[in-house]
Amino acid sequence: MMEKLTQDMADAAWKIIEEVDAMGGMVKAVDSGWAKLKIEASATEKQARIDSRRDVIVGVNKYKLDTEDAIDTLNIDNVAVRENQVARLKALRAKRDSAAVKAALDALTACAEAGDRGDAGNLGGAAPGNLLDLAIRAMRVRATVGEVSDALEKAWGRHRADTQKVTGVYAAAYDSAEGWAQLQKEIAEFARDEGRRPRVMIAKLGQDGHDRGAKVVATAYADLGFDVDMGPLFQTAEECARQAIENDVHAVGVSTLAAGHKTLVPEIIAELRKQGADDIIVFVGGVIPRADYDFLYEAGVKGIYGPGTPIPASAKDVLEQIRISLASGSKASPTLRG
Numbered sequence: 001m002m003e004k005l006t007q008d009m010a011d012a013a014w015k016i017i018e019e020v021d022a023m024g025g026m027v028k029a030v031d032s033g034w035a036k037l038k039i040e041a042s043a044t045e046k047q048a049r050i051d052s053r054r055d056v057i058v059g060v061n062k063y064k065l066d067t068e069d070a071i072d073t074l075n076i077d078n079v080a081v082r083e084n085q086v087a088r089l090k091a092l093r094a095k096r097d098s099a100a101v102k103a104a105l106d107a108l109t110a111c112a113e114a115g116d117r118g119d120a121g122n123l124g125g126a127a128p129g130n131l132l133d134l135a136i137r138a139m140r141v142r143a144t145v146g147e148v149s150d151a152l153e154k155a156w157g158r159h160r161a162d163t164q165k166v167t168g169v170y171a172a173a174y175d176s177a178e179g180w181a182q183l184q185k186e187i188a189e190f191a192r193d194e195g196r197r198p199r200v201m202i203a204k205l206g207q208d209g210h211d212r213g214a215k216v217v218a219t220a221y222a223d224l225g226f227d228v229d230m231g232p233l234f235q236t237a238e239e240c241a242r243q244a245i246e247n248d249v250h251a252v253g254v255s256t257l258a259a260g261h262k263t264l265v266p267e268i269i270a271e272l273r274k275q276g277a278d279d280i281i282v283f284v285g286g287v288i289p290r291a292d293y294d295f296l297y298e299a300g301v302k303g304i305y306g307p308g309t310p311i312p313a314s315a316k317d318v319l320e321q322i323r324i325s326l327a328s329g330s331k332a333s334p335t336l337r338g
Contacts, residue, residue, distance in 0.1 A: 033162050041166045044216045048173035051310040060308040073289045078263045089144065096142040104138035105151040112155035163230035165215050170311070171223035180224075183316055187225035190319065196227075198322050199249045203231040203240045205256070205264040214255035217285060220311040237267035245277045250322045251302075256286040266299040281325050283318055285309070 016038075023029045030036070049055040056062045108131065115129050131152075138148050174180055191197040202218045204211050211233055222228045229247045231240055244252050252272070254265055265284055272280050283303035284296060293304050302321040305314040 033164055036162070037164060037166055040212060040215045040219075041169045043212050044166055044169040044219045045173040047216045047311065048170045048220070051312065052174050057308075061310075064308075068290070070291070071289060073291065076259065078260065092142055092144075100141040101138070101143050101147070104134070104141050104143055105147055108134045108138060108148065108151040109154045112152050115155075160232060163232055165218045165222065165228070165230060167219065167222060169223075170216070170220040174220075174312070179312060183312055183319075184225050186316070186319060190323070191225070194326070197225060198251075198319055199227040199229070199247070200251045200253055200318065201229040201231060201240075201244045201247060201249045202253045202255060203235060203244075203268070204233050205235055205237060205240060205254060205268060206258070206260045207234060208256060208258035208260060209233055210257050211255070213257065213286065217253065217255065217311055217314075221315055224312070224315055226315070237264065237271040240268055241271040241275050241277065244272065244280055245275055249280060250325070251281045251283060251318055253318070254282065254284045254286075256284060256288065259287070261286070261288055262292060262295060265296055265301060269300040279325060279329065281318075281321050283314075283321070285314065 020026055020029045023032065023034065026035070046055070050057060050061055053061050059065070111129060111131055111134055115131070135148055138151075171180070187198060200221060202214045202221075204214055214230070218228045218230050229243070229249060231243055235243075240252065252268060254261070254268060256264065261284060265282065269282050272278055272282070281302045282300065283305070284301055285305040286307075288296070288304060288306050290306070296304055302325075303314065303317050305317075
């Protein structure tokens, strides 16, 4: 039995290797977005199995305690941390050799620009084209990580993560057909009553660079029948609000995994109000301590979905919150908002 299972795994892995070889290698597979989509499809299927309890996680989707003990969490004052870091950077820049820093950063840019031509030369005593060596030299004269990144950006531009999402994977793996079908029916009824499907935007704000959970949620919502927009990584509240308004969404869902929810979520709510779109509801999912729920609700959040919340349950609640919002007043169009 063990030999059979091992062989099955090896055969499945070899099929993937052959698929990558047919594309021209792993670099091309990554560059095309294929690798990321394969990982996201696997994560989406796994989440569907957890949500439908086909895969059991003790204490999360089965055998949960009647009452959960309160978890003592460390609260960080994000504003104080930022102000302290800005002060440290100012002090650093005042003390360092500015000419040496500029020379080191210019060498990085020149190396990056010449790299494709193969004529980088021996810049500053470094080996030809050795960006790692040049980056270390820049750090040693106290260039910052941001400055090193900016020096390379001049040559290569800035990477933008794609917002592609897989489709059909969650629905295929979710094994609770009755509840799923009923929710799809309710979404279809919403579309009939309102003249369009409920539209949500799934957003990542600030420096939280982990978007796999957000992609899984976006895929599941789309499979249920929502129209779904994905925001790019590292959006500001202002950028997120503008995209939400331009796409005329009913709701913005903020995925948070980096403990920035007490700062970033109130910011997006305030920014939507500032831009005349306070009819767009905001919901939040991710790693959020239970002790922070009241704070977020008071800030104006309409739904909070922490670890262990089945995605269809959150989708049903979001749909209900959208209905309540529409019933309380007609949703303004982007044009009427000005």
